[in-house]
Amino acid sequence: MANKITMDKVEHKHFVIYKPYGYLSQFISNASKQKSKKFLGTLFDFPKDIMSIGRLDEKSEGLLLLTTDGKISDYVNSQKVGKEYYAQVDGNISEAAIEQLKVGIEIGFNGKKYRTKPCEVFKLDESPKFPIRSQKIRDARHGPTSWISLTLHEGKFRQVRKMTSAVGFPTLRLVRVRVGKILLGNMDVGEVFEVLDLKELL
Template sequence: MKKHRHFIIHKPWGMISQFVNPAKRQKKLLGELYDFPEGTMAIGRLDVASEGLLFLTTDGKVSQEIRSSKFEKEYYVQVDGNITQEAVEQLKKGVEIGLNGKKYLTKPGKAFLIEDPKFALRSQKIRDERHGSTSWVSIIIREGKFRQVRKMTAAVGYPTLRLIRVRIGEIKLDNLEVGEVKEVHHFM
């Protein structure tokens, strides 16, 4: 029986969460970080402008399970402006976003204000103080629709400037350096 392997990565900003570049864009691919075994797949991909915890596995059953609503996914989100407690409450209850040309109400989750989480600066500067204030919020969801967190913050009036996934279930980003790959021997 084939022994499956699992990995976690601190995906940097500007990298595609894939091994193949379908659009032939001038972006880095996951395979440039590590020599992954054949059949490795990224689970719950992060878009090019997002950073943080990415889980990879050679086991399709694990992939399906993590993408399900069984596991929480936590994101630290830097938003434009000083987000209000009222907006945070809306994020918790669920907000209406556009999805595939239709309206979609996100499932209730968790959200709370956080202090600047002190992540390393991005290679691409977001902006500086001249453009107004920013704030950080933690958003915890059990679903993962296309660009969902970005759409959620925009729906409550605070567009996302920086998005970092910090947790999937019990697996945390913790002290993983940007671009670092670590093999894990259990997935949850």
């Protein structure tokens, strides 16, 4: 029995990926209207039972964890594990708006009003050096932009985008840079690597 338990643990696969802009956090199309979409399965030969942990929407980029272990997925999606995002917003974001984001802001979710939980937010002194996005961000002729860091312990659908819009600074580009202690670092767009023990890295 001990040998079987050990084998079961070894069978689980875990991956870290830099999800590109324009990709769905899925592996195959499950509807005819998605035939023209891009899927993670085209980036690597993933195992059959792989799942993404905390999806990034099609227009968002950055760090995405993948696993075949549902327990690991539940743990990462819990409020125990922080997720940090860098958001480029339209305009020079004010300290008042940042304070609103920190304490919680009312957004719409599933047709109802939802107040976000307090989170860590600060303005970045310099623009981060990410790879050029496949779809160009609007240029400076349309006004200034600024970058902020947000660390959340929850993950409602399109939450960061809804939060920045609610305080008057819509998100133009969104990149997840950290999950727990795992960092995006200098990964290349579309890069995938396998890890032996995902929970240990968190």
